[in-house]
Amino acid sequence: MHRFRKLSIAFSAFAGAFFGEIALNIACGPEPDPYDYYVSYFHNNVAGDGYAPFSFTDLRFLYDEEEPxxxxxxxxxxxxxxxGEAVRPADVHAAMYRTDxxxxxxxxAFLETQAAPLPDSLSENTYLQALARNKNARALYLFAKTAEPHALAAHAGYDHYWNPEPRDTASMNVLAAQAExxxxxxxxxxxxxxxxxxxxxxxxxxxxxxxxxxxxxxRWIDEVPATTALKGWALMLKAGALRRVGxxxxxxxxxxxxFSSNPERRVQAYKNIHYIDVPVEEILAHAQSDNERATIHAALGFRNADLDTATLKTVYRLAPGSPLVATLLVREVNKLESRLTEQSPYYQGRWGGWGFYDGSTPASAAQAHARAIxxxxxxxxxxxxxxxxxxGTVAEAYLHWLLHEDTEAAALLGGLAPGTLSPRLADQYRTVDLLVRARALETSQPADVARLTETLNxxxxxxxxxxxxxxxxxxxxPGYAFWAQKDLRFTRTATNFYQSLLAPHFMASGDTALAAMAMLKADIPSLGHAGSAGKSLLSxxxxxxxxxxxxxxxxxALEQLGRWATEGMDSPWAPLFGSLLGDLxxxxxWDLLGTAYLRTHAYGAASRAFAKLSPQFQRESPVDWYGGEEQPLYPDPFITAINDYPKRFGGTPLTKAGFAKAMADLQRRIAEDPGNAASYYFQLANGVYQTGAFGNAWQLISYHWTSTHNYIRGNYYYAGDYHDARQAAAWYEKARELSKDPEFRAKCTFMLAKCEQKRYxxxxxxxxYDGGFSYGNRPDPFWLFSQRNRYFGELETHYGxxxxFQAAVRECTYLADFINRP
Structure with a gap:
């Protein structure tokens, strides 16, 4: 994204491991995917699809609005x-539900006269032919079609509530009497x-x-055997009527x-139960059996996003064979995934940050709940x-894995025969087995890469x-709607495994190149999606x-990837990753490699990398979203500004290649013209300072920018420059050391003070947000830090x-506060 990012909350499954913000990333990235907002490996449809809409989610009322x-x-x-008569259900559906x-x-006309022709698409429709031969069925169909417009008017949609049209209640009452x-x-x-x-x-x-x-x-429906779905539909009408009569x-x-009997009305019934909102004891007073009581408890418990053992145990006691038991169990497992992966001691530091739960469930409570489950x-x-x-065995094994108790998990799995399990549970078994075996990567045990590769295949x-x-x-x-589909469970499992387990392992072991390959492997669907041919890797x-x-x-790491792409991958992981390198x-x-050299101040090497870019390659400049015409924001890295804000941008484009050449030229001039070395060092320092998050040229070393980069450190290998201005400080210090001009030295000292400010x-x-905005009666902690800036003291003492100095005091409020301190 090449624009200033608006301050919005977005989830990135991988950000926390390496960027310091697991659940929230302040950026212009994708909106939170309601089906993938925490790392999960336990599929919520293991228990079947009958109650899948009520799977755990903390971002929406239901996991899925579609009826099961x-x-x-x-x-x-x-x-x-x-x-009968060989009538095909598909023909009924086509004639009854797919017509205009x-x-x-x-x-x-065809049914009433037997002479009017049918459209060609329905000429062989077995349902309509059967209706033509069955007087009673034909009459029912025609009556239903007559009543249908009145029913549709009652469900006219959102606009109906703001601009309601009067209902033809007289005609509806006539139709009702005729129907009775x-x-x-x-x-x-x-x-x-x-x-x-x-x-x-x-x-x-x-x-x-x-x-x-x-x-x-x-009078007419209650005694009908419950072998037809219409009994449940009619019961919905009675329930709605009772609600309105008190x-x-x-x-x-x-x-x-x-909710229990009609999966096709299950979501609608569930919503009505919660819209009514009466105490559970009053509802239970009407229940006739334990199964009904279990259903009531489950329907109310599905709304509870907090840890909930009581509902699970109650439903199991009342109806131990009910599919509701499995759905509730899987819900609790999914809840624990979100809590334990963010807050357990094992994940602290890796998954720390401001998660969706924000400490609302302490690690001890989540672990205690895991023991109970x-x-x-x-x-x-x-x-x-x-x-x-x-x-129960597979779920228990997974919970032990979450608690980092792999021996217990492996023993439980070893006692099962996968071939005897249902297909979905067998798949879940293999997933948990994969996780347990992958743990060897994070311990001193030798990892069975071949076995892992087999399971990952x-x-x-x-x-x-x-x-x-x-x-x-x-x-x-559209692409985003496709990737947000609720049933891409194995896709999410693979993405989570590669991005949240395998890539962090490689990063922890210092193999960033393999971590990059794991990130690519997680993206195989994106790499191969329709329309991707010919597009660049990052797009x-x-x-x-x-x-x-x-x-x-x-x-x-980039050099290693380049060697693998041209010479082949000499690694045990080659069978898993090697095929991804073909079009690297x-x-x-070359843009990534050149940018990486800029970040490490290898400007000559950066120039050589940028020289290999094709003539048509071009990166868009960031633009000012808040300007009327969204004007491009060009870098101007060699300016000196007392205040960083408002940013002073350039008037003409400057490419990364141009910046690399300018910085290399300055380094060369230091050697060729030592008498002016102080000036060259100062310009080098400006160039590095302005490419920091606080400068006007951040886009020369960073592909993204957000205002929080000024205050929250990212875990980047170039963070010393991007956040802390460390190399800029070293070169400003060198420039000051080589000069005897007080004005120039004052300027260097002030820039050193600005670099010092960046350490906070x-x-x-x-x-x-807690410290930067919610001061209360406390002073701004950043202001307190600035008042201890040692370079402010040097400015006052030596360059007052x-x-x-006089100009800086007028423009910089932090310096002015330091000078005017009590």
């Missing part, structure tokens, strides 16, 4: 079963009876006649019944009351399969991977009579 069942598909299947107004008119009469007429034909009764209940409900809506359900607890109870997992496995008790295969399926579903869906990978390459690779050498590579930083974003 399709109402239209269920209804189509019921119609096809009723009609014109097609509906053509269908009505037809239900009575077909009282011995359950399929027809319940559908007419449903239409009657619906019309009364939308007309506001809630008493009649309840009466219709009790029976909220019974309404919530009925919504809970639909481990105990529950053992009970689940031992009781064998849940249909797949091995879920399995993971890559799973990732490829789900991506192919997702691409087929997505079609022309084809994710924001987190590109940022790592731009910020973490010193010249030695290009403009992005906040350890985290939270600390910045210089013109430069």
């Amino acid at each position: 069942g399709s109402e239209s598909r269920i209804n189509s299947a019921e119609w096809a079963e009723y009609l 107004a014109a097609t509906d008119s053509a269908i009505r 009469a037809l239900a009575r007429q077909h009282r011995k034909a359950p399929f027809l009876r319940i559908r007419y009764a449903y239409q009657a209940a619906r019309m009364y409900h939308y007309a506001g006649d809630y008493a009649n809506c309840v009466r219709i359900y009790d 029976e909220p607890a019974e309404a919530a109870y009925l919504f809970a019944n639909v 481990i105990g529950f997992c053992r009970q689940l496995s031992a009781d064998a009351a849940y249909p797949e008790p091995a879920l 399995w993971l890559d295969t799973k990732r490829s399969e789900e991506l192919r399926e997702a691409m087929e579903r997505a079609g022309d869906e 084809r990978i994710s924001w987190s991977a590109a940022t790592f390459w731009q910020e973490q690779l010193p010249p030695t 050498i290009g403009d992005d590579y 930083s906040y350890p985290s974003l939270k600390a910045y 009579n210089t013109a430069f």
Whole structure:
């Protein structure tokens, strides 16, 4: 991103490990992905898809707004079963749910006259042909289509609430009465009876006649066997009517019944339970069985984002074989992932920062909860009351891994036979096994790289399969919407493994080149996505991977990558990473290498790298977002300014290659013209100072900038210059040493004072906001630091009579406060 970044909160799964901000990165990066905002390896659909929308998430009301069942598909299947005669459910769906107004008119004409032709797309439709032969089914279809516009008007969307149109309640009441009469007429034909009764209940409900809506359900629907989904749909209408006539607890109870029985209305029922918001005891008073009580507890517990053992144990006690048990268990495991990976002693320092939980769950509480869930997992496995008790064993093994208890985890996994597990649980078993084996990388044990590679190849295969399926579903869906799909679980597992485990291991062992390869491996989907051919490396990978390459690779790592790309990868990791190096050498590579040399002040080497850029290569200049025309901000690294803000930018472009040449020329002149060496050192110091976060030329050594870079240190190998101005201070000191001119020495001393100011930083974003803005009765800690600046004292003592000192006192409030101290 080549613009000033607005101050916004964005999550980067990898940032914390190396940039000091695990959960939040103040930048213009991607918005938080609601499906990937903490490092997770335990898939939330292990227990099945029936309750997947209620998986753990702390960024939205539901993990998924989509119902786990399709109402239209269920209804189509019921119609096809009723009609028989080889009627295909897909044909029912096409005729009932996939038509426009014109097609509906053509269908009505065909059914009413038997002479009007059908559109070509429906001419062979088995459902419509069956309706033409079945008088009662045809009449039901035509009646439903007549009532449908009134139901749709009741759900006119968001604008309807601001600009409501009067409902035709008179027509709706007429239709309701007709539907009830037809239900009575077909009282011995359950399929027809319940559908007419449903239409009657619906019309009364939308007309506001809630008493009649309840009466219709009790008279015509309640006794119908629960073999049709329409009974649940009708029960939703009764529950809504009871809510409006002042029976909220019974309404919530009925919504809970639909929540349990009708996956196609499960999300809608869940929302209504919580919208009603009555005490759980009042709802439970209506329950008729332990299963109903378990459902009520679970539906309320799914809203709880805090650690919750009580709901899990209660539901298990009431209904140990229910799928709700597994869903609640996986929720608690996912909650612990977010807490333990951010706050446990093992992850402190690696995952520190201002996370989404911000210390709200102490590490001790999260660990205690993990122990409690481990105990529950053992009970689940031992009781064998849940249909797949091995879920408890796999979950327990994973929790031990989270707690860094790998021996226990390995023993549990060793007691299972993966071939006997359901496919999803077997996949989870392999994932946990991979994590346990990968731990050897972080210990003194020898890592079995071959075995890890084998399992990672399995993971890559799973990732490829789900991506192919997702691409087929997505079609022309925009890129961000595609990557944010909820079901890319293996893709997230692979990304988390490579970026949050393998890359940190390589960084900790000092192998930044292999860490870079791990970041690329995590991005295989991005590297190969449609439309990426011919694009540069950094434009084809994710924001987190590109940022790592731009910020973490010193010249030695980039040189190593270049050798691997041209000579082959001589490493045990070659089978995993070697194929990624084929198109590494290009403009992005030479720009990265040249920039890395700028950061290490190897200006000649930087010039040689930039010379290999293609003629068409060009980096956009950052622009002023807050200016009217978004004017480009050109660097002017050799100016001297008393105040850093407002920044003084240049009027003409300056490339990195031009900057490298200018700095190399200054270094050469020191040797060739020693009499003016002080001036050359001063200009060199300016050049380095202005490329810091606080300068006007940061874009010459950094690919990103945010205002918090001035106050919060990033863990960069060039942080000494970018944040602390250390090399600038060394050259300002050298310039002052070589000069006898008081005015020049005063200027050098003041710049040394500015460099000294840069040594102050906040350890985290939270600390910045707490200390930088919430002073209360305390003085600004940065101001206190500035008043101890030793160079301010030297300026006052040795250069107080210089013109430069007088100008600096007028412009620099920190210096003025120092001079005017009590």
